Amino acid sequence: MKIIYKENKGGFIKPCPCSPGRLGCDYYIIAPGTGCPFNCSYCFLNFYSKSKDIILYSNTDKMYREFVAFIDNKKNKPLRFGTGEFIDSLAVKELDSVNLELAKIIKQRPNIVIEFKTKSSNIDTFLKIPAQDNIILSWSLNPQWIINEEEKGTASLEERLYAAKEIVAHGYSIALHLDPIFMTENTLDDYLELVDKTFSIIPAKSVKWLSMGGFRYVEDLKLAILENNNGKKWFLGEEYIKCEDGKFRYPKFLRLKFYNRIGEKIKQKGAIKTYLCMEGAQLWKDISWGDYSVLTNLHPLEIGKSYGSITGY
Amino acid sequence: MNSHPEISSYIKQKNPSRVLLRYLTAIPEDIRDSVNKILKISNPNPATLKQLIELTSDINSKTGSNPLDNKGIIELIKNSGIKDAVKKLRRMRMPKTNKIISEINNEIKNIELKVLKIDFDQSFESRGLTLSADISSLKDAELLKEELNDITASGVLERIIKKYKMGD
Incomplete structure (x- = not known):
């Protein structure tokens, strides 16, 4: 796996690609590159990018200019951005300077939040600068046995949680993502224990938002997973339904069971803004611990529920 | 190949x-x-x-x-x-999903409805059941009212809804 520098001839900023008919969370992606040093079996990068190389965009000045123009055009509107959609935000050392420059850009723009999402424990860059309220470091979490089987090369669960704890001690806030959740007859207890373990290490009040999402896939991803794993993978044998957005998901009754049980456990830990990734309004109506209005209120500024629209609905 | x-x-x-x-x-x-x-x-x-x-x-x-x-x-x-x-x-x-579909179908069959029809999306993505009826006389309307009352009061509708939404 190599790092390749390439000019990005397109745009760097785009809305997070939520499926039509699903409720989005008003999030924007900044894309400093694509690819990943990790090898998560379920990741969409397996089919999105044929090459295993990491591409970093060389024209970062253009990215910064585009970012500044975008946010200044929105005139103090609270906005959330993330760099961890097409690349792990912290796993690639060559991105450290980009991360620091983005942090610098938003230092005097408290309405702008950037989330740096990772499965690593690489927090040194952010420990070397004073914490900012509008920088959120976030971790995707899964039970350790799933990390062992399906998230090769990533930091262990404990490494992620203790990195999060250290970053919180330095003054930052964090976010957490339980995504993908693998919903089988045996895994619910694993996820409930994961929530217990997480909040035995991380203070709940430091978590600005927490998302959940069941494993979902499109046909191209399934084929890529089969091709990369000698034709079989345990989680592909579970029951899935093809939804109207073309993605295959666990049946709704199973998703509801997991979301409700895990969400109720999370709420026991504290008043954490919890939301579902790429689910529709119909499912939200049967959620026991909250409603989809949280999607317009995820920004830490907490200026009220009506600043944004629910995208994709 | x-x-x-x-x-x-x-x-x-x-x-x-x-x-x-x-x-x-x-x-x-x-x-x-x-x-x-x-x-x-x-x-x-x-x-x-x-x-x-x-x-x-x-x-x-x-x-x-x-x-x-x-x-x-x-x-x-x-x-x-x-x-x-x-x-x-x-x-x-799809053994689990098929089992739930079969159980719901059996519940509906056991009610022996004359006018009321109960349908459900077998992908489970819709919010709930669809109840419909073809009415061509006041007698049909009365029967519909009776059947709705029966399935509500007996708890069978609640059971079907629960099975549809929660799988158990």
Whole structure:
């Protein structure tokens, strides 16, 4: 796996690609590159990018200019951005300077939040600068046995949680993502224990938002997973339904069971803004611990529920 | 595919989609052997073959075994055709969902409704059930009112809704 520098001839900023008919969370992606040093079996990068190389965009000045123009055009509107959609935000050392420059850009723009999402424990860059309220470091979490089987090369669960704890001690806030959740007859207890373990290490009040999402896939991803794993993978044998957005998901009754049980456990830990990734309004109506209005209120500024629209609905 | 002459010949003949070709390459060798054997006794259209392979692959991912090795499947293909084999594989593929669908259908059947009709989306993605009725007289309307009352008061509607939403 190599790092390749390439000019990005397109745009760097785009809305997070939520499926039509699903409720989005008003999030924007900044894309400093694509690819990943990790090898998560379920990741969409397996089919999105044929090459295993990491591409970093060389024209970062253009990215910064585009970012500044975008946010200044929105005139103090609270906005959330993330760099961890097409690349792990912290796993690639060559991105450290980009991360620091983005942090610098938003230092005097408290309405702008950037989330740096990772499965690593690489927090040194952010420990070397004073914490900012509008920088959120976030971790995707899964039970350790799933990390062992399906998230090769990533930091262990404990490494992620203790990195999060250290970053919180330095003054930052964090976010957490339980995504993908693998919903089988045996895994619910694993996820409930994961929530217990997480909040035995991380203070709940430091978590600005927490998302959940069941494993979902499109046909191209399934084929890529089969091709990369000698034709079989345990989680592909579970029951899935093809939804109207073309993605295959666990049946709704199973998703509801997991979301409700895990969400109720999370709420026991504290008043954490919890939301579902790429689910529709119909499912939200049967959620026991909250409603989809949280999607317009995820920004830490907490200026009220009506600043944004629910995208994709 | 050179070691699977039936598959090679099928590909030349049918010029199937890239997706089917990818499945044929991705599946484990023993499943590919089985598909080769099946193509000796059947000439399915590519869509049906893709369904057969995909369902087989999914069952194999779950159980570790190759359902096409099951003599019942081969006999089914010989006697009734490959589409019946695909139906059987589909039932094997989604046992929990099919069980819930069957339980809901049985509940509805047991109510013996004359006017009221209860339908549900078998993908479970809709919010709930659909109740409908064809009314052509006041008597029908009265009967509808009675049936709605019965299924509500008896708890059977609540049971069906719960099973639809929660699976149990």
